[in-house]
Amino acid sequence: MRELILKLKEKPDICLEVEGILPNVIAEKSLEEIENLPIQYGNRRVKLSEFFDAYVEKSETPRIIFDGDMSRVKRIGWKLDGGEIVVRGNAGMYLGAFMRDGKIVVEGDVGHFSALNMSGGTIVINGNAGNYLCASYRGEWRGMSGGIVMVKGNVGKELGSYMRGGKIIVEGTADDFAGVCMRGGIVVINRAEERLGAGMIGGAIVVNEVEELLPGFFEEGEEENPEIEGEKFEGRFKVFSGDHAERKAKGRIYVRL
Amino acid sequence: MKLILKNGIVYDPANGINGEKMDICIKDGKIVEKVRFAKVIDVSNKLVMPAGFDIHSHIAGGKVNVGRLLRPEDSLRRAVARRNGLRSGSGYSVPSVHIIGYDYARLGYTTVITPAMPPLLSRHTHHELNEIPMIDKAAFPLYDGNWFVMKYISEEKYEELKAYVAWLLWATKGYSVKITNPGGTEAWGWRKNVHDLDEEVPYFGVTPKEIITSLVDVCNDLNLPHSVHLHCNCLGEPGNYEITIKTLQLVRHKDFDGRQSLHVTHLQFHSYGGDSWKTFESKADEVAKEVNKNDNVMIDTGNVIFGDTTTMTADAPMEYDLYLLTGLKWVNKDVELETAPGVTPYIYSPKVLVNAIQWAVGLELALLIKPEKVILTTDSPNGGIFTNYPKVIAWLMSKKAREDMLAKVHRSTEHRTVLPSIDKEYDFYEIAMITRTNPAKSAGMPNKGHLGVGADADIAVYDINPLEFDPKDYDKLEKALSNAYLTIKGGEIIVKKGEIVKVTHGRTFWVDAMGKVDRSLIEKDLDYYFKRYYSVSLSNYVIGENELRRSERICVN
Ligand SMILES: [Zn+2]
Numbered sequence: 134m135r136e137l138i139l140k141l142k143e144k145p146d147i148c149l150e151v152e153g154i155l156p157n158v159i160a161e162k163s164l165e166e167i168e169n170l171p172i173q174y175g176n177r178r179v180k181l182s183e184f185f186d187a188y189v190e191k192s193e194t195p196r197i198i199f200d201g202d203m204s205r206v207k208r209i210g211w212k213l214d215g216g217e218i219v220v221r222g223n224a225g226m227y228l229g230a231f232m233r234d235g236k237i238v239v240e241g242d243v244g245h246f247s248a249l250n251m252s253g254g255t256i257v258i259n260g261n262a263g264n265y266l267c268a269s270y271r272g273e274w275r276g277m278s279g280g281i282v283m284v285k286g287n288v289g290k291e292l293g294s295y296m297r298g299g300k301i302i303v304e305g306t307a308d309d310f311a312g313v314c315m316r317g318g319i320v321v322i323n324r325a326e327e328r329l330g331a332g333m334i335g336g337a338i339v340v341n342e343v344e345e346l347l348p349g350f351f352e353e354g355e356e357e358n359p360e361i362e363g364e365k366f367e368g369r370f371k372v373f374s375g376d377h378a379e380r381k382a383k384g385r386i387y388v389r390l
Numbered sequence: 391m392k393l394i395l396k397n398g399i400v401y402d403p404a405n406g407i408n409g410e411k412m413d414i415c416i417k418d419g420k421i422v423e424k425v426r427f428a429k430v431i432d433v434s435n436k437l438v439m440p441a442g443f444d445i446h447s448h449i450a451g452g453k454v455n456v457g458r459l460l461r462p463e464d465s466l467r468r469a470v471a472r473r474n475g476l477r478s479g480s481g482y483s484v485p486s487v488h489i490i491g492y493d494y495a496r497l498g499y500t501t502v503i504t505p506a507m508p509p510l511l512s513r514h515t516h517h518e519l520n521e522i523p524m525i526d527k528a529a530f531p532l533y534d535g536n537w538f539v540m541k542y543i544s545e546e547k548y549e550e551l552k553a554y555v556a557w558l559l560w561a562t563k564g565y566s567v568k569i570t571n572p573g574g575t576e577a578w579g580w581r582k583n584v585h586d587l588d589e590e591v592p593y594f595g596v597t598p599k600e601i602i603t604s605l606v607d608v609c610n611d612l613n614l615p616h617s618v619h620l621h622c623n624c625l626g627e628p629g630n631y632e633i634t635i636k637t638l639q640l641v642r643h644k645d646f647d648g649r650q651s652l653h654v655t656h657l658q659f660h661s662y663g664g665d666s667w668k669t670f671e672s673k674a675d676e677v678a679k680e681v682n683k684n685d686n687v688m689i690d691t692g693n694v695i696f697g698d699t700t701t702m703t704a705d706a707p708m709e710y711d712l713y714l715l716t717g718l719k720w721v722n723k724d725v726e727l728e729t730a731p732g733v734t735p736y737i738y739s740p741k742v743l744v745n746a747i748q749w750a751v752g753l754e755l756a757l758l759i760k761p762e763k764v765i766l767t768t769d770s771p772n773g774g775i776f777t778n779y780p781k782v783i784a785w786l787m788s789k790k791a792r793e794d795m796l797a798k799v800h801r802s803t804e805h806r807t808v809l810p811s812i813d814k815e816y817d818f819y820e821i822a823m824i825t826r827t828n829p830a831k832s833a834g835m836p837n838k839g840h841l842g843v844g845a846d847a848d849i850a851v852y853d854i855n856p857l858e859f860d861p862k863d864y865d866k867l868e869k870a871l872s873n874a875y876l877t878i879k880g881g882e883i884i885v886k887k888g889e890i891v892k893v894t895h896g897r898t899f900w901v902d903a904m905g906k907v908d909r910s911l912i913e914k915d916l917d918y919y920f921k922r923y924y925s926v927s928l929s930n931y932v933i934g935e936n937e938l939r940r941s942e943r944i945c946v947n
Contacts, residue, residue, distance in 0.1 A: 271462040272460070272461050380717070
């Protein structure tokens with residue numbers, strides 16, 4: 134096993150797209166082959182080595198380490214299906230989008246559309262995330278179906294839209310429309326802004342603090358140490374069902390008391 | 391350019407050629423008897439047919455574009471990069487403009503008709519058609535919910551109706567009369583639909599039966615190349631086979647000296663029994679019986695392909711009903727005095743009994759109706775996108791292909807259909823009929839769909855030896871038909887071994903019957919309706935011939 138360390142030479146003036154730079158792809162390749170892998174630079178295809186210094190080292194798991202500020206590097210871990218990716222810094226848009234398996238750890242912030250339509254694996258984000266984290270692709274009504282995403286900081290709008298399964302944990306604040314149109318899965322948020330769970334018909338949202346809920350949510354009473362989507366939560370919660378603006382809505386919002 | 395295709399195995403049903411080894415000579419875009427000093431291409435042991443002709447495929451216009459807007463996720467499923475001088479594009483069930491042309495050419499098809507053009511949106515439609523490369527095309531304007539049509543029918547003003555039909559073809563640069571759910575789309579404006587041939591449309595008081603029969607007569611009197619192109623009432627509803635059979639019977643006695651009096655489209659969606667989704671079953675056998683008895687109709691199948699697609703019809707109430715079933719996003723549009731289309735995604739799943747039955751019904755119809763009356767379509771993209779035609783052909787040519795699919799669909803399918811008991815397998819001659827000869831004949835394009843002297847040199851060659859074809863090898867067939875070995879359009883080679891080698895732009899066919907009518911009869915009504923109701927003025931409504939990239943005016947006398 135080995136790991137690949139990619140040091141960004143300098144911050145590019147336009148975004149790079151590193152679709153295809155995955156642990157399983159580099160596993161069998163020589164350093165030279167790796168350096169020649171194509172990445173996208175605007176409308177041009179360039180070699181990986183044009184923007185990154187690459188080093189290979191021994192490691193327990195197949196791994197790629199992106200070293201530097203990657204906020205202008207898009208599609209890190211796009212369609213990741215195994216192995217590990219570490220970003221030592223911020224990451225650009227589409228981090229872990231369509232990811233099926235494996236693990237991504239980001240030390241800084243991530244851009245919009247990260248973990249889009251994810252179906253498996255784990256993502257840990259130590260900073261903040263942009264809009265549409267764990268959301269469905271534009272127009273798609275079959276959103277995230279599995280995997281776990283943990284965010285230490287805050288997240289943008291439309292967290293987990295059309296989510297069908299999996300789990301999202303946000304330790305900070307989620308902006309408007311978190312869990313919009315959810316069908317399943319569970320979203321745990323410390324604090325939520327407006328329109329939480331709008332249009333949700335399934336799944337559960339657990340929140341410590343929320344300003345107000347939409348009128349489509351009906352109060353269903355209180356629960357002590359509830360089991361939600363197969364997981365025990367400690368404390369007392371007020372339970373709401375909804376969003377009854379939709380037909381046959383079976384979504385649940387648990388607000389900590 | 392002069393060409394000889396040498397030693398191909400040729401199927402040309404219009405000229406009775408059934409798998410003969412022969413040479414095809416081409417000069418100046420036409421098939422000729424003989425040609426000297428020509429480039430010779432050896433196509434020994436390869437399948438040679440006239441190029442494909444698709445009489446019903448939604449390739450341009452408002453609905454298609456709404457489908458693209460409605461489904462950005464469809465573009466994620468397929469993206470084509472720019473290369474070799476070809477344009478880029480995206481979209482699986484609603485592909486972007488240019489790749490539609492490339493896809494048809496690769497399939498060996500060179501003529502396509504977009505079958506449901508709301509007249510008010512014909513400018514958009516033509517400008518989109520102008521940009522579709524490779525193929526010849528035409529558009530059927532919609533007449534079903536049209537206020538002029540219903541007014542003249544209810545007032546029994548037949549000459550005015552004729553004049554209006556001809557005028558609208560001229561104004562929209564349309565090819566023939568399309569009616570979709572006659573009466574239903576206007577009733578939808580009143581939150582109603584029609585479910586019977588004798589049910590009256592609100593306000594106008596006309597019935598579907600009157601709309602259909604009047605327009606059938608008009609098409610005959612005007613001697614239009616194609617007949618009325620009809621999407622029957624009650625599309626997709628359980629038990630709708632009864633109204634379909636009644637509709638077919640409307641023209642049983644309308645024998646216009648061998649002229650086809652009606653084209654019934656996507657018959658698959660209109661051949662269902664049962665009285666609910668629970669009792670839904672195939673009535674393809676009953677409908678096939680009626681079609682076989684009826685000398686005056688042609689049908690196209692509207693086969694279903696399993697998978698994710700985008701439905702789009704000028705039948706808004708039906709699209710709304712579909713939305714109620716699926717709960718997915720949907721669009722309805724009211725086109726002023728004319729029609730009401732709708733769009734919504736749909737997923738045909740082999741494990742859903744209704745979908746499996748629909749799949750079977752399409753095949754049953756093709757297998758039970760005489761091949762002379764059958765045209766292969768998927769009502770693209772409604773039953774599935776047209777690039778799946780080779781799949782349907784494989785099912786028709788190979789009982790084993792059907793059995794292999796049947797093993798994967800909902801188990802009750804065999805009890806609700808007769809498909810498992812049908813042994814018929816199409817041969818290449820019959821396939822050429824339902825994909826070439828018949829559509830060209832039904833559309834009334836005498837230079838298309840055959841390889842006789844004088845025909846347009848639109849030819850498809852596939853890399854498969856038809857004389858050695860074993861129906862069990864249906865995968866090979868599907869592969870060969872999906873990527874033409876050669877596609878020749880107007881005498882030019884446009885596809886070689888499945889790759890586009892030349893980009894051409896085909897003609898747009900339209901019909902001018904103004905010489906047969908008296909326009910002054912409707913002048914006052916046009917003026918009044920446009921001033922009073924339309925959002926555009928009469929002069930802006932009319933499409934100039936100069937707006938068509940390559941106009942092909944068919945004058946009827
Ligand atoms: Zn159609």
